[in-house]
Amino acid sequence: MPTVSVYVPTPYRKHTGGQTVLSVEGATVGEALAELCRLRPGLGDELFTATGQLKDYLNVYVDDAEVRTLGGLAAPLAGGEELALIPAMAGGSMGMRLLSPDQVERYSRQIILPELGMAGQRKLLAAKVLVVGAGGLGAPVITYLAAAGVGTIGVVDGDLVERSNLHRQPVHRDQDVGGSKVESASRFIRELNPDVAVIAHPVVLDSTNALTVIGGYDLVVNGSDNFPTRYLVNDACVLLEKPLIDASILRFEGQATVFMPGQGCYRCLFPTPPEAGTVPSCAEAGVIGALAGQMGSIQALEALKVLLGVGETLANRLLVVDALTGQSRTFRWQRRPDCALCGDHPSQEGLIDYVAFCGSGPPRRGVDAPGAEEVDIEEARALLAAPGALWVDLRPAAAFAAGTIPGAVSLPIEELSGRLEQLREAKRVVFFCEIGQKSQVAALVAADAGIRAANLKGGLLAWRDRNLAWQDRA
Ligand SMILES: [Zn+2]
Known part of the structure; x- marks a missing residue:
């Protein structure tokens, strides 16, 4: 059976009586570590999870190579190698931070799950x-x-x-x-x-x-x-x-x-x-x-x-x-x-x-439905320069109350069908919402009712992107 030496770092020396290097036998890294844990009770819980996996915050080196790069615990040993156990050290790292008694109590029902454990809880906290x-x-x-x-x-x-x-x-x-x-x-x-x-x-x-x-x-x-x-x-x-x-x-x-x-x-x-x-x-x-x-x-x-x-x-x-x-x-x-x-x-x-x-596709229309116009910011401003034209903010009243395009009126989209008649007198109506999706639907509904309606493409997102005038109502 190959014999290797194992370097034990400070946090684990309480289990080795202070010894720094131990000799163990094993044909693979897993066997050598199992032998080490058998010789030094208490070490096993430090090195392995409940399911027998190496703890995530522990690296095991075989000479200069981390064991996960060598195939894990099944990596074979020839004899004479030096194994080193290198855990993440505290020093502010969450890796080894202990849970407080309150935390142990708070998370106790999930910590007892083998898939989670103390190490899992530390991962979540980090x-x-x-x-x-x-x-x-x-x-x-x-x-x-x-x-x-x-x-x-x-x-x-x-x-x-x-x-x-x-x-x-x-x-x-x-x-x-x-x-x-x-x-x-x-x-x-x-x-x-x-x-x-x-x-x-x-x-x-x-x-x-x-x-x-x-x-x-x-x-x-x-x-x-x-x-x-x-x-x-x-x-x-x-x-x-x-x-x-x-x-x-x-x-x-x-x-x-x-x-x-x-x-x-x-x-x-x-x-x-x-x-x-x-x-x-x-x-x-x-x-x-x-x-x-x-x-x-x-x-x-x-x-x-x-x-x-x-x-x-x-x-x-x-x-x-x-x-x-x-x-x-x-x-x-x-x-x-x-x-x-x-x-x-x-x-x-x-x-x-x-x-x-997401908004450039052609709007869905019934064959006979009159189209609703799609306008960009420049076109919308040109339309609205004419007398009798109206900017309509379809967002909820609270959003409108916080701020909107100067001169706009509030008409939350839920109220649109009940208030269409009020829009009929307007020469032109440009609807807008946050991103130009709801307003597209609104423009279609209004156009269908014979109102000269247009949709502001890109909505307020596009407006804000350009840093255009804003009426702060808050
Ligand atoms: Zn992909």
Whole structure:
């Protein structure tokens, strides 16, 4: 049997009576370490997880090579090698930080899971996760990641809390209506778990800030509710090589999947967005809160699995849940070698204009329906220079109250059909919303009613991008 020497570092010498180097026998690294642990009781718990894996924060060297590069514990020994046990040392690193008694108590029900353990809990406490959107999906994601002790949670959302959000976004309360979503989500996290550091990003994620915001995190959970943001977050995660946990909901149906770096992306699954206006938003089509809770919980669970490195994630599988029948199915998908972003010969190297990418398709029209005009900012301004023309802000009243295009009037889209007659006197009407999707539908509805309506392409995102005049009403 080959004999090797093992270097034992300071943290483990309490088990060796202070001895620095020990001689052991073994035909493989695993056998040699097993022999060491047999000779020195107590060491085993230091070196191995409950399932017999080397602990993640422990590197084992065979002479100069880390054992994972040699095939792991099965790596053969010839005799005469020097093994060295090199754990991550404290010195501020979370790697070896002990949990406080409060933390042990708080997380005890998950720490006793063999897949998690103390090492897993330390990993979670050291992890940084960004949640995009503090909405229907974001609320359960935030809840369960914060409760599980993910140590740093970033929340990015530029929206204000509306009363119509509350049925599916229980991190916000009735008294939070009108306030920033990021603000109330941050308060919720702080009140739930003081272990969690919250980073608030009260902004609309766009091509100018996405790489900076996302770059600071280990993993991203996407709870956004529109296609431009969905593609933007995907592209930024591919470029930054961050795992992305994706889900979406509409009416009684939910989808979820996981994108791991190098294994495909949202564009491999859906290379182009649907034509603008063909897939309604939750505001237009409705959504049930408990389904948002279910899909968001799945996202939180997948995020924890990725962070812990346990189980089989939804990577390369699309889970589709039909809440009305209680049935769910999974569909396999693959990275596309011809993907514009993550394929073998990508044609896209950076972030793009996502509003144009998702909104440039021709609007869907009935054959006989009169078309609604699509105008850019210059065209809209020219139209509105004429007397009797009207800018109409379709966003919720609270958003309008916070600020809008100078001279605009408020007409929340839910009230559009009941107030169409009021628009009939206007010579021209230009509708706008946040990204130009709802306004496209509104322009069609109004045009259908004989009103000379146009849609502002790109919505307020495009307006703000150009730093144009803004009426601050707050
Ligand atoms: Zn791809």
